[in-house]
Structures are given as structure tokens and as C-alpha cells.
Amino acid sequence: xxKEFSSLVKKIKPSFTLQMTxxxxxxxxxxxxxxxxxxxxxxxxTPQHIIEAGKQAMVDGYTKYTPGSGMLELKEAIQTKLKxxxxxxxxxxxxxxxxxxxxxxxxxxxxxFDKGDKVVVFSPYWVSFPEFVRIxxxxxxxxxxxSDKQFEPDFDDLISKIDDSVKGVIINxxxxxxxxxxxxxxxxxxxxxxxxxxxxxxxxxxxxxLVYDNEFKAIETLDSFGCEIVTIRSMSKTxxxxxxxxxxxxxxxxxxxxxxxxxxxxxxxxxxIGQKASVAALLGDQExxxxxxxxxxxxxxxxxxxxxxxxxxxxxxxxxxFYMFPDFSYYLNKKNEDGKILQDTFDLSDYILADxxxxxxxxxxxGAGGYLRFSFATNTETIINxxxxxxxxxxxxx
Ligand SMILES: Cc1ncc(COP(=O)(O)O)c(C=O)c1O
Numbered sequence: 001x002x003k004e005f006s007s008l009v010k011k012i013k014p015s016f017t018l019q020m021t022x023x024x025x026x027x028x029x030x031x032x033x034x035x036x037x038x039x040x041x042x043x044x045x046t047p048q049h050i051i052e053a054g055k056q057a058m059v060d061g062y063t064k065y066t067p068g069s070g071m072l073e074l075k076e077a078i079q080t081k082l083k084x085x086x087x088x089x090x091x092x093x094x095x096x097x098x099x100x101x102x103x104x105x106x107x108x109x110x111x112x113f114d115k116g117d118k119v120v121v122f123s124p125y126w127v128s129f130p131e132f133v134r135i136x137x138x139x140x141x142x143x144x145x146x147s148d149k150q151f152e153p154d155f156d157d158l159i160s161k162i163d164d165s166v167k168g169v170i171i172n173x174x175x176x177x178x179x180x181x182x183x184x185x186x187x188x189x190x191x192x193x194x195x196x197x198x199x200x201x202x203x204x205x206x207x208x209x210l211v212y213d214n215e216f217k218a219i220e221t222l223d224s225f226g227c228e229i230v231t232i233r234s235m236s237k238t239x240x241x242x243x244x245x246x247x248x249x250x251x252x253x254x255x256x257x258x259x260x261x262x263x264x265x266x267x268x269x270x271x272x273i274g275q276k277a278s279v280a281a282l283l284g285d286q287e288x289x290x291x292x293x294x295x296x297x298x299x300x301x302x303x304x305x306x307x308x309x310x311x312x313x314x315x316x317x318x319x320x321x322f323y324m325f326p327d328f329s330y331y332l333n334k335k336n337e338d339g340k341i342l343q344d345t346f347d348l349s350d351y352i353l354a355d356x357x358x359x360x361x362x363x364x365x366x367g368a369g370g371y372l373r374f375s376f377a378t379n380t381e382t383i384i385n386x387x388x389x390x391x392x393x394x395x396x397x398x
Contacts, residue, residue, distance in 0.1 A: 179318025
């Protein structure tokens with residue numbers, strides 16, 4: 001093609017976590033016995049009553065466009081959920097439903113940020129956060145975290161980097177990729193600073209139901225400063241509904257209107273069948289959610305033990321989500337059997353895939369050299385086998 005692509009295409013990076021999933025699928029289709037610790041979604045199917053609601057929605061004619069910011073019935077179900085979770089009564093005008101939390105996050109950045117603005121993103125970060133900021137024309141300001149404190153913000157680093165061009169901050173607790181859950185103190189400290197600096201706080205609470213050691217607290221309930229908070233939530237991980245593509249945002253009415261304007265000119269409205277299924281998910285039986293969480297909790301225990309038994313690897317216990325983020329830096333700069341030096345975690349992850357047939361995700365892609373991301377959205381037997389294979393492969397490095 002002779003036409004140059006836009007500067008936007010050149011500027012943003014492809015989602016390499018999706019690329020890893022594609023690679024695992026390709027190897028499997030070639031007959032390889034691949035173990036995948038790269039997955040970013042529950043391995044359970046959507047609970048049956050939600051599936052039935054989706055089928056019924058089609059029979060009942062919910063096969064058409066809905067209002068651009070989501071159907072009222074779903075906004076009312078979200079209202080009920082949030083009233084129970086936070087004690088706050090959100091009006092439908094404070095809610096916008098999107099095709100997944102990912103769309104909500106991208107649209108909110110486009111609605112709020114411009115060229116010349118900076119947005120604080122804590123590193124290790126979910127791969128898409130810096131890209132959402134870049135798509136909006138703004139720049140991510142990467143700030144360090146403290147690895148042995150659930151990857152909470154390093155406030156010294158934050159203070160040393162900020163200036164007047166910072167307009168917002170993105171929080172993601174529990175976090176992808178680390179599984180870290182920040183303490184109430186760390187969140188409060190960040191909220192206080194956000195209020196002082198007049199930053200908009202974007203809180204990605206996709207993993208709200210997967211918190212294992214404490215009770216989850218929505219960010220609104222920790223704000224005693226009157227911050228401008230935009231919260232993104234998702235049906236994907238809580239209800240094993242990643243393919244249904246429904247997420248939602250709560251924010252002040254002006255922000256919701258601005259987001260609706262952009263969303264309406266891009267995808268018109270969220271998927272109608274998914275919206276009806278989400279009503280059933282939010283208002284129906286929550287027992288499947290509790291059962292999935294208990295399975296994840298058991299797997300977390302197994303993966304934590306297995307990872308820490310790998311020589312020279314260290315992993316802290318993550319408080320949430322279904323990820324572990326162990327430190328593999330000992331194995332960098334070692335040689336494989338062909339004499340190739342493994343210079344970074346992309347090389348290490350490639351080596352593990354080629355030799356052990358195990359998919360891991362390179363920490364370098366999340367802004368954290370030396371680490372690998374492991375997902376425990378797979379059964380315990382697979383966790384034990386996969387880590388044993390990795391141990392065998394690491395022993396061959398010189
Ligand atoms: C931190 C985080 N936020 C948002 C999302 C997006 O979820 P969805 O678009 O499926 O709602 C993901 C998915 O992996 C995620 O890990």
C-alpha cells in the first residue's frame with residue numbers, strides 16, 4: 001500500500017498479551033502440548049442462568065440498538081449493585097455502559113485528556129493504560145511502585161516527577177499484572193494528593209470481586225477529600241463474561257455525557273444481548289461468583305508455593321486478581337543451549353515457550369524488566385506440571 005498510516009497507528013503498540021494468546025493457540029494447532037499461564041480471563045464458563053438470560057434476550061427481540069450509554073434496565077441493576085457495595089446512590093445519568101471496561105477506559109481518556117497533558121500510570125502497568133493515554137493524544141507519566149508492598153505507589157518517585165501538566169492518575173487495585181491490592185492508606189494518600197493537584201482519578205476496578213485477604217473497598221468509599229473520581233467496572237472477570245463485552249463507568253454527569261458523545265460516534269451502543277445477560281448477572285444468584293473466587297484462592301496458594309520453589313525466584317503473595325508477578329531476574333543474561341544470551345524477559349519468556357512449551361508473559365511488556373507474569377486461571381494440576389517444566393528448562397541455562 002502506498003498510503004502512509006496515521007500517526008496514531010505508528011504511535012500505539014499492539015496488545016502483546018493478545019499476541020501471546022494467539023501464539024499459544026498456534027502452537028496448540030500444530031499439535032504441541034502447550035500450558036498457558038498467559039491467559040487474562042477466567043477458565044470457567046459464564047454461569048448457566050446468565051447464558052439462559054442471553055438466549056431469552058434474543059428470543060424476546062433484544063437484537064436491536066439500545067440507547068447509546070446503555071439500557072435503563074441495566075443502569076438500574078448497576079444502581080442496585082453499587083448501592084449495596086458503596087452505599088452511594090448513582091443516578092442513571094452517572095452511569096455509562098460500554099462494550100467492555102476496555103472501551104470505557106479508552107473513551108474516558110479521550111473525553112478528558114489532550115495533547116500536552118500527562119497522566120500518571122503506575123509501573124508495572126496493564127499494557128493498555130499507556131496506550132489509552134496516547135490514543136487521547138496525551139502522554140503517560142510512568143511512576144515506580146514498591147514491589148514488596150503489593151506494588152503500591154512509590155510516593156517519592158511520584159512527587160519528584162509531577163508538574164502542572166499532570167491532569168489525571170490511573171489506579172488499578174487489584175492490579176493486572178501484579179495482583180497487588182493497595183492498602184487503604186496508600187489509596188487515601190493518593191486521593192489527598194489528587195485533590196490538592198486537581199487531578200481526575202480514574203479507578204479501574206475490573207478485579208473488584210477477586211480480593212482474597214481483606215474486604216474489597218470501592219474507591220469512592222475511601223475518598224474523604226471530594227475528589228473527581230471516575231470508576232470503571234466490568235462484567236468480564238467477575239462473571240466469567242469476557243466474550244460478552246460489557247463494562248461500565250460511574251462519573252459525574254458531565255463526564256458521562258462527554259463519554260457518551262464519543263462512544264455514540266464509535267460503537268453506537270453496547271451489545272444488547274450482553275446487556276440483558278448482565279442484568280441477570282448483577283441481580284441474580286451470586287453463588288457462582290463465590291465458588292469461582294474460592295477456586296482462584298486455592299490456585300493462588302498452589303501457584304505461590306510452586307513458584308517460590310523455583311531456585312532463585314521470588315514471588316510475594318498477591319492480594320487479588322488471578323496473576324502472580326515473580327522476580328526472574330537471576331535468569332537474565334544466561335545462555336541457552338544454542339549459546340543465545342537471554343537479555344530481557346521477552347527472551348526468557350520465548351525460551352520458556354520454546355523449551356518448556358509454557359506460555360508466560362514478559363514483565364518488560366508491563367514496564368517491569370526482570371519479572372514474568374503468571375496467570376492462575378487454570379487448574380492446580382496444570383499449575384504444578386507447568387512450573388515443573390519451567391524448572392527443568394531453567395536448569396539447562398548457563
Ligand atoms: C486491568 C484491566 N482493566 C480492564 C480490562 C478490560 O476488561 P474488559 O474490556 O473485558 O471489561 C482488563 C482485561 O484484561 C484488565 O486486566
